[in-house]
Amino acid sequence: MNISDVREFFPILHQTINGCPLAYLDSAASAQKPIQVIEALTHYYEQNNANVHRSVHTLGSRATEAYEGARVRTARFIHAKQAEEIVFTRGATASINLVAGSYARAVCKEGDEIVVSAMEHHSNLLPWQQAAKTTGAVLKYIPLQADGSFTIQEVENTITNRTKIVAISHISNVLGVANPVQQIAQIAHKHGAVIMVDGAQSIAHIKVNVQELDCDFYAFSGHKMSGPTGIGVLYGKKALLDGMEPIEFGGEMIAEVGLHDASWKEAPWKFEGGTPIVAGAIGLGAAIDFLKQIGLDVIEAHDKQLTRYAIEQMKRMEHLTLYGPEEGRCGLVTFNMDHIHPHDLATVLDMYGVAIRAGHHCCQPLMRHFGAGATARASFYLYNTEADVDQLLNGLNKAASYFEGVQPG
Known part of the structure; x- marks a missing residue:
């Protein structure tokens, strides 16, 4: 599939907003869905809707096969050693909370260290704050x-033999640059x-x-990769998952239940209590197939080309x-524009069909590092074009003209 033809597979993009073509530049918050994902969800609900693992009837068997098949596809997509290293969750937030609520609270004690950075999304910060408070x-x-990044030397200086967990973003949702995860993993492992x-x-x-990253845990959400909302993944090395206790209890995750005690299934199923996110997993599998057809490279x-184009134009x-x-x-x-609040800027851009995000992006410590209460963010994905960026630039010029001479109150 040629990437120049990708846009036609996204029905939502074929509309106008306020009389202008939709330039959707908020994919960092949530990516749009191709027809292949939408049809996979429809097919499940129309043909195979049933609970998984429990029923021997035909629909139950089909649903189970599709659900567990999505686990296999996800494992292959990120090169996990086995499907059992993939836990389906409600999203990246739930995945991180699972590690913080189970692994961290079991291994950390008073005086131990949890290392993070101030660039982290709140979802990769608040769980560790709570784990630290609970364990001491x-x-x-x-x-x-100054630019919000950190050096590998600072990582070396921060991690010690008291460090039990290092939690870091692969790519920052504000900076858009990749952190050296493989090197950080080596440093972390050197210190145990x-x-x-x-x-x-x-x-x-x-x-x-x-x-290749040699990470111990990796969390992500389906909706940011053109899959459905409400489905996420926690990858964990099998030995670590096997040693962790579940933090949600109920049906489906048990091996045997007595009146006063119970035992759990093996990982990953012991972490998937209740009716699993069947449709979400199936939709995620369809999204993975779609992305692989195009090619992540x-x-x-x-x-990256679109981002470079946008930066070159905006610097002028x-x-x-x-x-x-x-x-x-x-x-x-x-970015920010002088004398224009990001929310006002986003409102003006919407008048011209341009959808961006304005606010602190769930990164208040990083905003304070920049001395900004909020910023505007335009994010690009496989269905965006230079025409979308040009529409953004035109909207920014319109906003500058609209607010010309207006001083902050």
């Missing part, structure tokens, strides 16, 4: 450079720590090989501030 562990931060990687922003844009090159604009490193960005630009 110390939450340590890798110092940031495990590494938890938030892959919510990377999974859709670059090839992910958990064996092709998607990465496309997204007066009264516009770009945040984060200029080089190596994939899929997004974060």
Whole structure:
């Protein structure tokens, strides 16, 4: 499939907003869905809707086969050693909370360290704050450079033999640059720590090989890679998952239940209590097939080219501030315009059919690092074109003209 033909598979993009073509530039928040994913969900609900693992009838067998087949496809997609290393969750947030609520609370004690960075999305920060409070562990931060990034030397200086867990984003949802996860993993393992990687922003844009990264845990969400909402993945090395206790209890995850005690199934099923997210997993499998058909290397090159194009054009604009490193960005630009609040800017852009995100992007510590209460963010994906970027630039010029002479109150 040629990436220039991809847009035709996304029905939602074939509409106008306020009389203008839709330029959807908010894929970092949630990506749009191709018809292949929509049809996979429809087919499940129309033909195979049933609970999994429990029923011997035909629909139950079909549903179970499709659900577990999605687990196999997901494992292959990120190069896990086996399907049993894939836990289906409600999203990346739930995946990280599972590790923080089970693994961290079991291995951390008073005086131990959990290492994070101030660039993290709140979903990869709040769970570790709570784990530290519960266990008495110390939450340590890798110092940031002025542009929001950090150096590998600062990682070396921060991780010690007291460190039990390092939690880091693969690609920042504000900076758009990839962190050196493989090197960080080596440092963490040298000190006897495990590494938890938030892959919510990377999974859709670059090839992910958990064996090469040698990460211990990797979390991502389906909806950011053109899959359905409500489905996420936790990859964990099998030995670690086997040693972890579930944090949700109920049907489906048990081996045997007595009046006063119970035992659990093996991983990953012991972490999937209740009726699983069957349709979501099936839709995720369809999204994986779609992305593989295009090729993650092709998607990465496309997204980086669009990002470079946007940055080159935006650097020429007066009264516009770009945040984060200029080089190596994939899929997004974060910026502000003088005297225009990001929410006002987003409202004006919407008048011209351009959808961007405005706010703190669930990264308030990083916003404070930049001295900004909020920023605007335009994010790109495989269905975007230079015409979308041009529409953004035109909207920014319109906004600058609209607010010309307006001083902040």
